[in-house]
Amino acid sequence: xxxxxxxxxxxxxxxxxxxxxxxxxxxxxxxxxxxxxxxxxxxxxxxxxxxxxxxxxxxxxxxxxxxxxxxxxxxxxxxxxxxxxxxxxxxxxxxxxxxxxxxxxxxxxxxxxxxxx
Numbered sequence: 001x002x003x004x005x006x007x008x009x010x011x012x013x014x015x016x017x018x019x020x021x022x023x024x025x026x027x028x029x030x031x032x033x034x035x036x037x038x039x040x041x042x043x044x045x046x047x048x049x050x051x052x053x054x055x056x057x058x059x060x061x062x063x064x065x066x067x068x069x070x071x072x073x074x075x076x077x078x079x080x081x082x083x084x085x086x087x088x089x090x091x092x093x094x095x096x097x098x099x100x101x102x103x104x105x106x107x108x109x110x111x112x113x114x115x116x117x
Contacts, residue, residue, distance in 0.1 A: 005042035005076030008113040009083060012069035019104040022096075027073070030095035035075060038091050040082035047072045069107045080112055 015023040027046060036044045049070050052063040075082075082088055092098075 003076060003115055005078060006115055007077040007080050008115060009075045009077055010072055010111045012072040012109045013105040014069050014107040016104040023101050026096050026101050031097050034091040034094040038082060038087045040078040042076035042078060044073060044075050047074065069109055
């Protein structure tokens with residue numbers, strides 16, 4: 001699927017093991033739907049990091065994702081201003097996310113990338 005937004009925002013994090021089921025359920029059924037409705041959000045997709053096996057320069061390497069957050073959400077955005085909008089601020093705190101999930105996340109990383117077209 002081609003990227004159609006002008007910017008990519010990533011939110012990566014780990015979650016306490018005993019809250020992982022709740023984290024995934026709330027992310028899929030509440031957090032992504034709320035974020036997807038924010039004006040200027042083109043798409044929202046979740047990822048879970050995996051072991052990388054790749055051949056480069058004639059050598060095959062296996063790389064374990066050590067120290068990196070296990071979960072990432074990628075939002076395609078029309079503009080970076082989406083991230084400071086009232087609608088975005090409301091969406092990131094909607095539902096059970098802010099009280100029942102966010103306190104149990106750690107190793108959080110956020111990035112913004114301009115799409116080069």
